[in-house]
Amino acid sequence: MLGLWIENGRLALREDLPRPEPPAGEVRLRTLCAGICSTDLELLRGYADFRGVPGHEFVGRVEDGQGEWSGRRVVGEINAACGTCDTCRAGRTGHCPTRTVLGIVNRHGVFAEQLVLPVTNLHEVPADLPDKIAVFTEPLAAALQIQEQVTLGPEQKVLVVGSGRLGQLIARTLALTGCHLLVAGRNRAKLNLLARHGTATLLTAGDTTAQAPSSASFDVVIECTGNPEGFRMARRMVRPGGTLVLKSTYADHLDLDMSSLVVDEITLLGSRCGPFAPALQMLARGDIQVDDLVTARYPLAEGVEAFKRAQETDALKVLITAAR
Numbered sequence: 001m002l003g004l005w006i007e008n009g010r011l012a013l014r015e016d017l018p019r020p021e022p023p024a025g026e027v028r029l030r031t032l033c034a035g036i037c038s039t040d041l042e043l044l045r046g047y048a049d050f051r052g053v054p055g056h057e058f059v060g061r062v063e064d065g066q067g068e069w070s071g072r073r074v075v076g077e078i079n080a081a082c083g084t085c086d087t088c089r090a091g092r093t094g095h096c097p098t099r100t101v102l103g104i105v106n107r108h109g110v111f112a113e114q115l116v117l118p119v120t121n122l123h124e125v126p127a128d129l130p131d132k133i134a135v136f137t138e139p140l141a142a143a144l145q146i147q148e149q150v151t152l153g154p155e156q157k158v159l160v161v162g163s164g165r166l167g168q169l170i171a172r173t174l175a176l177t178g179c180h181l182l183v184a185g186r187n188r189a190k191l192n193l194l195a196r197h198g199t200a201t202l203l204t205a206g207d208t209t210a211q212a213p214s215s216a217s218f219d220v221v222i223e224c225t226g227n228p229e230g231f232r233m234a235r236r237m238v239r240p241g242g243t244l245v246l247k248s249t250y251a252d253h254l255d256l257d258m259s260s261l262v263v264d265e266i267t268l269l270g271s272r273c274g275p276f277a278p279a280l281q282m283l284a285r286g287d288i289q290v291d292d293l294v295t296a297r298y299p300l301a302e303g304v305e306a307f308k309r310a311q312e313t314d315a316l317k318v319l320i321t322a323a324r
Contacts, residue, residue, distance in 0.1 A: 001019050030063050030113065033319055040056075053112045060076070111303055139165065142247070144275055144279055152177040153179060169290075170222060294319060296319070
């Protein structure tokens with residue numbers, strides 16, 4: 001089987017991967033379309049000490065497993081939980097202590113011809129929703145998770161730090177809440193995409209905010225750059241008593257001034273995976289536009305080149321498809 005493989009911080013295309021066999025309760029899927037995200041790039045830098053097939057954003061077709069799912073086109077949630085522990089019984093399956101995570105923790109991912117995933121993780125894709133749009137379900141769900149955790153509306157001032165892959169989706173979902181939204185980023189072209197959707201933007205240099213409103217003026221600040229400079233800016237811009245939402249995964253460690261968090265009574269909120277069903281519905285209705293976020297498409301056989309393209313500063317979403 002053809003697939004991408006990460007080991008010791010290096011990415012390679014392999015042709016000798018064994019075809020995955022689905023255990024009880026799981027199905028085998030053929031990958032139709034998959035997206036490269038920042039977490040995949042962090043795996044190359046050592047995040048999670050990952051070894052195997054990366055990738056977790058995908059559209060696939062069920063090939064083998066549960067009969068009623070056979071042939072269906074699906075997307076899939078990335079956390080495979082045990083379903084029986086106290087955490088799972090409490091409804092927190094995304095934090096199951098023995099879970100595997102697709103393409104991230106102890107489970108091979110989607111940058112291969114086939115993968116396996118529990119049938120309980122699957123969501124059928126509407127027939128008229130193209131793969132190139134449906135593949136955004138997972139990152140859009142992650143963006144929507146913020147609204148599951150924080151109540152936002154017209155009275156809140158919200159800053160998104162980072163205009164990259166996830167920052168774009170977060171900003172587009174937050175715009176629907178009516179909040180006073182500003183997106184700060186270092187790439188003018190990426191900010192222009194948001195400006196064309198009516199979002200206020202701020203071009204920054206490093207972690208400076210020379211043109212920004214006064215520091216510590218935002219009720220909610222969302223950090224999604226994945227770098228220490230972005231975190232420092234986010235921390236500086238949240239007001240006392242405000243909320244700092246962390247959406248990034250970091251291969252490196254961050255330096256935190258814990259005393260300042262206490263003195264300013266900052267709520268520090270980690271935010272990860274989110275609700276698939278609403279994300280899929282929003283894409284199907286056209287509530288969120290994602291066509292302009294696709295930078296390039298590559299066949300799986302050119303997956304190494306796809307990763308190189310995804311690491312370039314102008315890149316947003318790079319897709320890997322089953323065929324040319």
